[in-house]
Every structure is written in structure tokens, then in C-alpha cells.
Amino acid sequence: MTDCPPIYNNPQMESFGEQKYVTQELLEIFGCNDEYLLQLARKIEYLTPPAVRKRFILQDSIDTANSYGCIVNGEHLEFDNNREKRVFVDFSDLSLIDNNKTTAYIRQFVQTDESNNKSIVKQCVVPLTDTSTVHRDTRNYSPWTIRDPETGDIISDDMTCNEFWYIGFDKNRHYETRPNWLENKFNGEIPGICRAQTFKALHSGKLESIVLNLQGTNNTGMPLRVDIRKTKLEDGVYVPAGTHEWPHLASKDVIFTNTNPGVTTITFDNPPEVEEGETYAITLLSPLSHHTNCYWVGGWNKHCHADVYEDGNAFYSWNSGYNWIRYGKDDAEVDYHWGQYAPQDFAFQCNIREITQVYKQNTDYYLYLKPILSNPVTRIELNCDDTIADSSTTIVYQVSNDGVNWTTVGDSHIVDFATPAQTTFIRAKLKTTTNATPIIDNITAILTTTAAPTMYARSHYYLPKAEGILSADVWGRIYSPWSMDPTVSCEAEIISNKEVREAFQIIEADDLVNYVWIEELDKEAIESSQNLTQYIRDNPEVIDILKQHQVYVLSFFTELEFVSSPAYPLIDVNLQPTATGVKNKSLSEWYDFTVDYDTDILTFRNHALSNLIRGTITIKYNPLFLQHITNTEIGVRNTNKATTDGDLNEEGLILDYFKETLIVSEENVETRRISLRTTPVDPIRHLYYNGKELAQDIDYTIDFNTHEIVFPIVNTNNESSILNINDTIEVIYTPDIDDNGIAIGWYATRSNLLKQVDIEPYYIEYKA
Helix, strand or coil, X not given: CCCCCCCCCCCCHHHCCCCCCCCHHHHHHHHHHHHHHHHHHHHHHHHCCCEEEEEECHHHHEXXXXXXXXXXXXXXXXXXXXXXXXXXXXXXXXXXXXXXXXXXXXXXXXXXXXXXXXXXXXXXXXXXXEEEEEEEEEEECCCCCEECCCCCCEEECCCCCCEEEEEEECCCCCCCCCHHHHHCCCCCCCCEEEEEEEEECCCCEEEEEEEEEEEECCCCCCCEEEEEEEEEEECCEEEECCCCCCCCCEEEEECCCCCCCEEEEEECCCCCEECCCCEEEEEEECCCCCCCCCEEEEEEECCCCCCCCCCCCEEEECCCCCCCEXXXXXXXXCXXXXXXXXXXXXXXXXXXXXXXXXXXXXXXXXXXXXXXXXXXXXXXXXXXXXXCCCCCEEXXXXXXXXXXXXXXXXXXXXXXXXEEEEEEEEEEEEEECCCCCCEEEEEEEEEEECCCCEEEEEECCECCCCCCCCCCCCEEEEECCEEECCCEEEEEEEEECCCEEEEEEEECHHHHHHHCCCCCCCXXXXXXXXXXXXXXXXXXXXXXXXXXXXXXXXXXXXXXXCCCCECCCCXXXXXXXXXXXXXXXXXXXXXXXXXXXXXXXXXXXXXXXXXXXXXXXXXXXXXXXXXXXXHHHHCCCECCHHHCCCCCECCCEECCCEEEEEECCHHHHHHCEEECCCCECCCCCEEEECCEECCECCCEXXXXXXXXXXXXXXXXXXXXXXXXXXXXXXXXXXXXXXXXXXXXXXXXXXXXXXXXXXXXXXXXXXXX
């Protein structure tokens, strides 16, 4: 029977019974049905999206910065039995510096050696602070300034002028306004009479403002434009740049509300930088202002025998500042004091703010290295390349193995620890009493250690190349086998690369009145209490109620409880005070607090706890998708063909299909809640209670924040549910993994330092 097309036909099984014959027609139906099912199976296998598997070599995939107590030996990961660890810090890698705790300054500069080879140098020094001085000596003083007859120093530096020159439309031309002039009021076609004064800066810094002696009205055709321009050298004279030539260093449109403003300070919104010894120009323009209703700038003409300003000259423009000539020309048609003679110089003063940097003195500044995780440390030796100019600059190096008790490193450069620990802390204290700084170029730490009793290894995140695959079933499976000697334990965890933020409100006892909206609190008793601190002491259940809302009362807590499980290490912990004007404060793991990653509890050290104030503590971390994964779950591989019917069992941990069997405990009965290992996709697939399937949102609900099954009250008399101790619940669901990257962590312990764990290469599989 070879001709069996893939056609499915119901063989009418209900008609089978005694005295029924197997006919050729019946066999053909079976053959066609089998062919139909075979073609369907091939279609499912070859036409569905493939599973993509990425295999990792441990040597390249371990994140050594977040691992400790482990070492890659060939292709395997195991406990580190080495008795020494070296750490070198030269500030080229700032990831080794604890920026939250460091108050010293890491500077960098380019250094050129004798062969003209350049290199970047980074050093740790005392911070610099800015000091500023406003210089007013770049100016043209009045010829009538009163000076000290003996020293020549100026006693009175007024801005008195003997003549003024107008700024506006050429009074010898017919006044008009054309459409293209109104569109561009600085058009070179406009016969605008403009004035300028060049000057040489006596200091480098920001030209914050200039002072001029101005006359005029407050109803002109356009504002007075005051520019600071570069200059160009022509025939030995520095001439202002034309309106069309260079971007101006600064510009300010000035509108006066009073007539004849007199000596006036003009401040620039964006002060330009000027350099000592360079020549610049102050230019004054108002091309469309009529000469009878315009501004006038004061100075001294060439015939008044005033002292000549040696570092600049007055300039005149007849075409709105496109071209300039020195001095200008005499005008016999006007009075003596109103521009009859060409100007020699205009009166001006430049206010230049010079900013200098000096080292901060008489204060301790600290360099903190990030905690060094290693095998337990019995001794540390510090060798530092530093520079101490004299007794006015000092560096003190200190080490610790708990982050609280510090030991100063003496002349031997060696410190022994009576109790070995796997975390080592190093800091340096820099101080200066003069305008000089001690310098740290690099630090070498040599740690003498014992074999590691515990190890934690973390892989780098795996980010698949595919785009837009962030569905719930993106991750197929993880296979990570390991073997271990007796008395050794090892577990794995899966870490998400997304960042989670948890906010904890820190309040004082008197703030309790702001939280009476919480149903479990006694609103009337709280609002009538005269001493809320004593009220909380008498009613400790208030603390537990507030914790459920992430609210903690000062003096009534030492630790914070996370909602989700964080991965080591935390990314950032920041305290934002409620009081205005108080800066945010960053807290550092190990120095200010420790975290128990098994119980998800953060515990403050005493010094940090005493410095907490009312505000919000925001903690950012990578969450654990799954933890406490055993080798049986993630690393099973049965290669015995005799027991697998010729197939290899290479299942690993399937990430898109979870099946949990749970036994109801006494606590479950009391709380009516049962925890799942991770957050499920809504809705879950199936839930069987003692073999009977229950319906979601009818027989139970899911708290997706805490990934718990919640059973409703069925007996209002004793507020009990259907749960009974030792009942069986079977839950089948798809884990809610919407991350575009995951990492694996392995945690192992041993009580016998001669025993070993052997973690093999692993793979991660995702579905495209």
C-alpha cells in the first residue's frame, strides 16, 4: 500500500467491535491519516521560527569586576586557591574609583617628553577652587583725572568728556527708510554713522561689561547696538572688523528709559573671553536713528591736548560699520562740544573678570577605591608612587576589611588583619596648607590571601543580535552544567539587564499624620496624639503597616526591604532630602550599608544611619529574574542511550514554560498567599488544586508585583480560604521575561578548602 495521499478521514472508531473485519479500505484510511500527520509534523518542525543557541567560553564571558573567589582554569570555572592578588590603580581606569565617596580630584593633562612624544597623565590631587578678580584698569581715563603728585596714581577716575559725537543716520543725507533696510537694519547701504574705540586688554578673562559716557534721547529710531569685535592689522594700525567680516564676540541692544543717561555700564548677557595683550574694538551702531533724536558718545578731540590713549584709537564709519577710518573728520557745521572736531579717543572702561584656580587648603580630601573582592585577605602591602612637596602637603594611606575600622599604613607599607575577610577597602587622605598639592600617580596593592571558602561568578550580559524579539518567549532555555565534590554547594541565578528603581520614603514620627489615609492605621488616635514618637513605640504594628507602603520612620528602622530581588552589586543609592537647599547624598555599598542578597534586605551601618534625614532613598539595581537554581534544573544531561530510548536528554532550564508543584504550608493558610518563583505572564496557563483546575480571577487572583497567588475569603466567620495544610497546587505558566539581555550568576560555598566545584561552559538559547 504505497499510494496514501495526506488526507485525514475519521475512521469511525465507535463502529469497531466484535465481528468487524479489517478491510483494505480501512487500512487505506489509516495510511492516509498517518501521511497527513507526518506532513503536519514536518511543517511544524521546518516552518516555525528557529531556536538560536549561543555557546560561551568561560574565559571570555566572566565579568571579573563583579566576581570574586573564583578562577577560570582552562575551560572550567572553580574556586580560587591562589594565595596572592595584585591590584594596580593608575587612574586610567576610573571604574576602580568609588566616586560616591571620593572628594579628591582626578586631573589629567598632556605631557611631552624630551623626544616630543605626547602622553596623557592622570593623577589624584587636592581639588581646585575658582577665585575671581574684576580688573578695571583697561580704560581711557579722563584728561582731567586727579592724580597723586608724587606717585602718579589716580585719585579720582571720573569719565568727564569735553565733546560728544552722534551715532545715527548721516545728517548730511536725506533721511529715509527702505523695505530692505527695515528687513536688515545693519545693511551696508544705509548711510549710518557709527563709532568705535579699540583697546588692548591688560588681563585675560571675561569682559563682563563696559562703561561709556553717553548722551541722547529715549525715543530713537532703533536701539543702540554695542558690539565687541576682533580687530585686524592694517598699515600698522588695529582696525575694527567690519559688520560682515567676523562673528562678533558679544552684542547688546541697549534701550534707555531716561534722557541723557550719562556714565553708563553696559553688561553683556554672554561675556566674551579676552586675552591679555590682544586688541579688540568697542563698536556703537544705530543706523536708522535720526540725528536729531539719537545717541551721542563722549570723548576727547584731537585738538584738546588731552593725554593720548596709547593702546587704541577712535574710529568712524559712514556705512553702518562695514568700513572704518581712524578718527573721522572735522565738522565745522556743528558746535564745538557736539562733534566739531574729529575724536582722538572715546571715554571707556572695561570690566574684565579674571578667574584663577587655587588648591583648597586646610581640609582633608579622600580618595576611595571601590571595595576589592577576593579570597580572604590576611595581609595587605601598599606601594604608592606619589609626590609630597614639603611638610605643607601630606598623604595618609589607610586600609580596612570592614569599611568602618581603618588602619593607617606605616613606614613598612604592610598591615596584617587578625580576621581575614573577602572584602578589602583602601583610601588615601590628601591635605595641603599652601597653594600646592600632594600628588598620587598610582597605587599597587599586594593582597596575601587564603583559599576561597565562597565564590561568586557573574557572566557578562548576552544581548542577541535580533531586533524586536522582546516577547515573553524570546528566551528558550539555558544549559549550564557543573559538578562538585562532597560538602560543596552551588546554585545559579538569572540576572536581567533592565534597571529597576525602588523608592523608600524616610519620614519623622510627626509626619505620621500625613499617612492616615492608609486604612490599617487608626486615623483618630494618630490625629489626637500629642506625642507621635511615643505613640509609635506603644503601637509597633504601625511600623509594619508603613513598610508595606515603602515608608520608614527615622529611629525606628535599621534596614530596608526590597520588593524585588536585586542582583549584586546595586547600581546606585541616592538620598534626596525633603528640605529645600539640601544637596542629594550618594551612599556606597559596603561603606554605608550591606545587602543580604538571599533575604533582599539592605542594612545601614551605624554612621550612615545616624546621618539619614527626612527624604526619599532611591535605589537602582538589576533585578534577579530567577534565583536558587539547582544543577538538576539547569544542567541535567542524560547521555545514557539505553535509558533514553536512543535520545539524549539535553533539556536544561526552559525559560518559556514553567511548571511548579507547591505544598500548602501553615503560613500559606494564614496569609492566603502562595509565592511563585518568578512573575508569570497574565494570564497563567493552568492551576490545579488537588487535581481540580481552578479559574483565574474567579477562584484566585495573581499579584504580579510580588508574583503571588492570592486566594479569596470563602468563610467570612474566620476569614479562611479553600487552602488546607499539605494540599497540593500545580501551576503552569509562562515567565514574564521582557528583557533584551540576561546574565548568569553562580554562587558556591565549601566547608573543606580541599574540595572543588567544576562549572562547565554554558549556552543560552532564544527563539527568533
